[in-house]
Amino acid sequence: MGLVYSEPSCQAAYEGDVHQLYHLLSKDPTQLNVQEEHNGDTPLIAACRHGKLRVVQYLLENRADVQLTNKLQKRRQQEALMKEVLSSNVNIDAVDYKGNTALHYICQRKSHRLVPLLLEKNADTNIQNNDGETPLDIAKRLKFTKIVKMLKKAH
Structure with a gap:
């Protein structure tokens, strides 16, 4: 299903609906x-989040503010939560039904701030998921060079 936004222009952008965006912005240009309210996403961020290139182009052509950011506090909360979990005796290398560890998911999400936290706790970088990919393989495939460097250094 994906994200559900309370702001109609954010939802239209997330869904890739340029026609709906045009209609909304024609009625109320401040919707650009x-x-x-919840996460601070703008229509531009929502479109980027879901990879809607056509919508991104449309918003940029209409001078969407590229300087606006969503609520960075959420990142800080995630980092604090991760530190709290890691301070317990959690199994850092636990795998789910897909064979993924926390390190796999963090690499998939390009969470370069969280990778060092797992590496400090000696997360196993060599575990292969059900697709035969290690966290390093995922970072390489997605071209997350900063994460690739961190994982290589940990080897």
Whole structure:
């Protein structure tokens, strides 16, 4: 299903609906840079989040504010939560039904701030998931060079 936004222009951008965006912005131009109350996403961020290139181009052509950011506090909370979990005796290398560890998921999500936290706790970088990929393989495939460097250094 994906994300559900309370701001119609964010939802239209996320869904890739340029026609709906045009209609919304024609009625209310302030919707171009409206920010979602919960996470601070703008229509531009919502479109980027879901990879909607056509919508991104449309928003940029209409001078969407590229300087607006969503609520970075969420990142800080995630880092604090991760530190708290890692301070317990959690199995850092536990795998799910796909064979993924926390390190696999963090690499997939390009969470370069969280990778060092797992590496400090000696997360196993060599575990292969059900697709035969290690966290390093995932980072290489997705071309996350900063994460690739961190994982290679940990080897």
